[in-house]
Amino acid sequence: MRNNKKDKTVKQKKNYKKAPLMPIHLRVFVAVVLGQIACGYSLGISGTALTNAAKYIQINDLWTGLIGAGALIGLAGSMIIGRLSDKIGRRKLLMINMYILAAFSLLHLLTANLALTFIIRIGIGLMIAIDYTVGNALLTEWLPKGEDSKRQSHLLIYWTLGFIASYLAGTFLTGFGSYTWQIILATGAIPAVIAAIFRSLFPLPASPSWLASKGEIKTANKVIQKHMGRKWGVPAWLVKKAKDNKNKPKKEISWKILFTRKYLRRTMVGGIFYACQAFSFFGISIFLPILLNSMGITDQKVSGIIYNGGMFVGVLFGILIFNKISRRAFLVSNFLISAILIGSLALIPNMDSMVKLTIFAIFAIILSSGLVLDYPYPTELFDVKVRGTGVGTCITISRFGAAAGTFLLPVLTNAGGAKLAMLVCTIVLLISFIVCLIWAPETSPQFIKKDEPIIPTGSEKIE
8 A cells, every 4th residue: 555655645746847947957057058069169269279370380281170060070979978878877977078178279289299189189079978968868757848949058158158259269369379270179178067067066966767767767867756756756657657667678779769760760860960060060160161261351350250249140140030930930940041151262262351251240140040940959959868979970971071071171272272171061951951841840739739749858748
């Protein structure tokens, strides 16, 4: 009788995903936000550092591309990180990665060797992969339904602020001679340490959804009640699912499941849209000084600030329209308009400098508005069972695109000028436009068709 009462009590708990916003939600959100600022800063800092390094040391296009792409290559480890987080949970990884990222950043002060710098950048990318994959999952699994996707889209504001801050720091930090570029790279430790200290002072909780998916209902309820109060708990549908799975033999979830009929379309769309977007965004943004010089724009500092300002405006615009149009329409239109804008710059190279800069700034606004989809859309594509693995795989595929863009842009610019680099970006954006037009599923609950299946995000079946 006593056990039955306990089971009944568990079922009667209110679904924690229906709770109002509480201090624990703010704690998780701020911890993830600080991580995003550190990630944006660490990814953006290499371009200005390498532009500065070229004044003092011999550095060819190969090393410029490799070091610029190093952190993005490290980010390709997101698939491994995603699988690891599905096995051991989200909390442990997020409590240590920012300390390690700061340590890697400070190592730049100790070496000017290009090969070692490249290896350090890969290590930094791997630490960033934890926040990209695991931080995203933890935020989704804690925030109330309706707040999860909205707050995820807001993360891009903070990531962009970090990215822009790195451009400003790299542009205006001077006076250290040949050591300047190493100091610029090492400044990535500052936002990382701030994020790490916050997470130590205000420790992150475990993910209740993840614990429940592992059958640890009691532990999940203890975590929820510790931070939210005794009336909140795991939703009844998740309790039932855990009981149903209790007597079934446990199966290891392989990444191969993402390429089965159930998930293949979603995996391909998530990876390809992210990769094509990242190819153009990172290739252009990280090596902006090189591209502006090749375009014949003389005042590169002011032009760079205008472009980065356009990026920030774009993210704000993306957040404004995020829930007003369908995910699918957002994706398709974003790639098409971006391709037209950058394509016009490639095919009509003899424009007036002010016209070029205006089109370039509008391109920055449109392309950056699409970044708002980077966190919520891949997360919405996969259910809680494979979310870490699925999102990690999408990020891994995307980082190949980002690394390719970052590696190729200085090479293409040197070989055929800005025209060739922008033409390649146009082709990549058009490929993504076609893929999304044909395959991209709708994931927004308010726009999804009644006959189209909704992928569980961990907050459905609310009771």
